[in-house]
Amino acid sequence: MRKPDLHGMATPDLVALFAKxxxxxxxxxxxxxxxxxxxxxxxxxxxxxxxxxxxxxxxxALLSLFEYPNMQVRLQAAKLTLAVAPVEARRQLKRSHPRNGFRKPATPACVSIFWMMGRSSRNDGMWGGRRICFGQPAEPPVR
Known part of the structure; x- marks a missing residue:
């Protein structure tokens, strides 16, 4: 991918490029x-x-991507709008939670979501000995 001239692009074009x-x-x-x-x-x-x-x-402007069909687009848009629209971004992140039907292999992005939502970095994305991103039990971290 050739590096685009971002400064000369209109905001809706940047949002479309972000999605792509x-x-x-x-x-x-x-x-x-x-x-x-x-x-x-x-x-x-x-x-x-x-x-x-x-x-x-x-x-x-990235809030418009919260209804995008691809989950990765919604997750990244939510993470990058936490500072400017925290309520909407957190709502989007919670909609992506495994208990709400989202199933995808855990990625660094997935783990960081729970860290950004106030989970302790000490437990590295773990909640009660379960790795939420996977939607299955996991071994608790070695302390």
Missing amino acids: VTVDQDEALLGNRIAKFNRLFGVMIEISDELKGREGDQRT
């Missing part, structure tokens, strides 16, 4: 192409930084 990059991230992650995922993650952060730097912190 995040869908590509999801495909890279599912295909175990970690280097590609990492490159795309950098592009995603650049898009977020560009939106943040615009007048009025335009990251709120």
Whole structure:
């Protein structure tokens, strides 16, 4: 992917690019192409930084992605809007919880969701000895 000129793009175009990059991230992650995922993650952060730097912190435009069909897009949009729309972002993160029907292999993004929602980093995404991201019991961490 050639590096786009983010500064010259309109906000709706940045949101569309964010969605495309995040869908590509999801495909890279599912295909175990970690280097590609990492490159795309950098592009995603650049898009977020560009939106943040615009007048009025335009990251709120990412709220429109909360109804996007791809779960990875919704998760990344929610994580990156926590600072500007915490209530809506937390609601979106909770909708993605395994008890609410979301099932996907755990990823670093999945673990970080629970950390950002106030879980202790000491338990590394664990809740009562269960790894929530997997939706199945896991071995408790060695202390």
